[in-house]
Amino acid sequence: VKKARLLIFDKGKSITSKDVKYLLDFMSLTATENAFSKAFFEYGFQQFQLEATDILHEFELGEWRRVFIHLLRILEAYQKSRAKDELDHRYQSLPTFTAGTICRFSKSVSSLKKMTVHNFEDIL
Structure with a gap:
């Protein structure tokens, strides 16, 4: 420069x-x-x-899914259901972001039930 x-x-x-x-x-x-x-x-x-990278474009979604599952296991080992309940609460309290971009999260993100690729993008 x-x-x-x-x-x-x-x-x-x-x-x-x-x-x-x-x-x-x-x-x-x-x-x-x-x-x-x-x-x-x-x-x-x-x-x-020091600048943060755009993590969405650094992870392939399959890799992000594996990392997220690993993070959930760490939370479970740390404080059993309290930490996962807090995570679910925080995702549930996030506002949606324009139609078709980030939709409302399920009540239990940590259960990983009926998750699509789009859901994992939103979680990331």
């Missing part, structure tokens, strides 16, 4: 020039300085390591 900014502001290169695009495009960066990066750079701070 720093090199790209030097090209733009000191050398007068266009933001769409080959040189600037070469520096930025491989990581989908922009020529914008971030205040946190600038202030904490000397301490080895890397903001990109």
Whole structure:
């Protein structure tokens, strides 16, 4: 980003020039300085390591199903039904999100009864 900014502001290169695009495009960066990066750079701070990934696009749904079942088993081992009841309550209390996107959850998400791929997407 720093090199790209030097090209733009000191050398007068266009933001769409080959040189600037070469520096930025491989990581989908922009020529914008971030205040946190600038202030904490000397301490080895890397903001990109802190940003959360979009987990929905990182998991295949079959893998998410296996992870979710494993998490349910951990909850069951931890506090038997209390933790699973709390999980079910929290899913049940979530509002729906536009027609056809996230529908109302069943009263017992943790039972995994009649679950479709769409339900697992919503749970994720």
